[in-house]
Amino acid sequence: MTTQQLSPTPRTTPTRGRNRQVEDRRQLMALLSDALVAHLGVVAGGHPVVLPTAFAVDAAGPDDGGSLYLHGSVAAGWLAPALEQDICVTVTELDGLVLARTGFHHSMNYRSAVVIGRPRQVTDLEERRRALDLVVDHMMPGRAATLPPATRKELAATAVIALPLAEASMKQRTGGASLEPGDLDLTGWAGLVPVRRVASAPVTEDYVSDPVPELVLRRAAELGQA
Amino acid sequence: MTTQQLSPTPRTTPTRGRNRQVEDRRQLMALLSDALVAHLGVVAGGHPVVLPTAFAVDAAGPDDGGSLYLHGSVAAGWLAPALEQDICVTVTELDGLVLARTGFHHSMNYRSAVVIGRPRQVTDLEERRRALDLVVDHMMPGRAATLPPATRKELAATAVIALPLAEASMKQRTGGASLEPGDLDLTGWAGLVPVRRVASAPVTEDYVSDPVPELVLRRAAELGQA
Incomplete structure (x- = not known):
């Protein structure tokens, strides 16, 4: 860069x-x-x-x-x-x-x-x-x-x-x-709902006999396996 | 429509x-x-x-x-x-x-x-x-x-x-x-890593005393709370 x-x-x-x-x-x-x-x-x-x-x-x-x-x-x-x-x-x-x-x-x-x-x-x-x-x-x-x-x-x-x-x-x-100054005079809930992308468990194709590679498991885990 | x-x-x-x-x-x-x-x-x-x-x-x-x-x-x-x-x-x-x-x-x-x-x-x-x-x-x-x-x-x-x-x-x-016909002659893993968006627990602002509304909790759950 x-x-x-x-x-x-x-x-x-x-x-x-x-x-x-x-x-x-x-x-x-x-x-x-x-x-x-x-x-x-x-x-x-x-x-x-x-x-x-x-x-x-x-x-x-x-x-x-x-x-x-x-x-x-x-x-x-x-x-x-x-x-x-x-x-x-x-x-x-x-x-x-x-x-x-x-x-x-x-x-x-x-x-x-x-x-x-x-x-x-x-x-x-x-x-x-x-x-x-x-x-x-x-x-x-x-x-x-x-x-x-x-x-x-x-x-x-x-x-x-x-x-x-x-x-x-x-x-x-x-x-x-x-927050606007006036908002403190209001009532009601305010906040944040965090969202993110997660992966679920890898699905192996029918014609494959190899196990799921380590790098695929690692990536799925990194993405925050649900 | x-x-x-x-x-x-x-x-x-x-x-x-x-x-x-x-x-x-x-x-x-x-x-x-x-x-x-x-x-x-x-x-x-x-x-x-x-x-x-x-x-x-x-x-x-x-x-x-x-x-x-x-x-x-x-x-x-x-x-x-x-x-x-x-x-x-x-x-x-x-x-x-x-x-x-x-x-x-x-x-x-x-x-x-x-x-x-x-x-x-x-x-x-x-x-x-x-x-x-x-x-x-x-x-x-x-x-x-x-x-x-x-x-x-x-x-x-x-x-x-x-x-x-x-x-x-x-x-x-x-x-x-x-799958191409030739792919069956290859070796190695193939498959799918499903991904989706999830929400985590709502974070309430400091200045708020109200509890998290039901509709916010429901939405976070719908989005697949992690």
Whole structure:
């Protein structure tokens, strides 16, 4: 990573909730590491389209600020438009429901990163293999090394794009309900309902006789096995 | 709701993974009911911006197909552009990590709805109050009725927009790892790690002496208290 300090440009500077803006690049990288799904925004057919997608991050990748990798079918409708424009990738984790004494101050605790930039199609074979391994490892750390290498046919069917992490901003809300002076005169309960993602026990496919790998058990436990 | 059948237009018809397309409008409404966060896509400054946001749905709302409500500060940067263009609202829930014998078939189980349309600014006072109550109740069913009504000042600070649910599509992936004929010749574990969102025990604010309301306890339990 180029710097510990996030340097949002005017277009990644939040217009609202500036007090929720996070300046520490380590927190951005931690969020990108925690989250499993990104939402990709592209303009296609004259209107925005937002699609959920897996992703991976290489802080030492060749793009300015590090590389955020997305992959998809070479036939995906979003791919060609995405390569001809700036795109936006947003990653959000929900951390809690915030219940105040007024509806106005009801809120959610969350962490959200917004990355804007011109994507680069990854054509170098080694980088493509590495990016696809990173996408697998993002979901299940250590998994890629246990799998056979991607075949030529698989690689031919899969497009990989890289987005520079240079132009990124992060917002975060933590804590309990915001309190207006007048709220103390109100009655009623106020508080926080923390939420988080958990995994339940891995389910083995019928055709598999191998035991559940240690790294899968560990990941499920890390995600807070319910 | 106008129909049980989803009728995607060309721009909401997925170009890939058509086998994952969901045709039943009840499943769309169930996903919109389950999810807590939407991702709003607008074009602002010549590029797409994707922002996480709370939302609510009124299946019997005045818009074609029912109404999806978003709210925000009247000073939010996305608001003015959003009212002059078609926007996209995407709602995604992650249900599992799918681990195959090949990297290529690694995937995630998810449900995702994509709604595209021209938003309408909600100006009618009654509808605005109702929409804001629905946003609170979406997060915490039954909560709005226990709160004081929004003040004029709060209403003046809050914009509400409605998106018709007419042009919506939904995709879903369920089940275990996809199996290519050749995968049976491979070795190694394959399976599913189910994931879901859970709540932990509500945390009461220091200044509150009331007990945690029954509806908050019920909601936390419904979300699968960990």
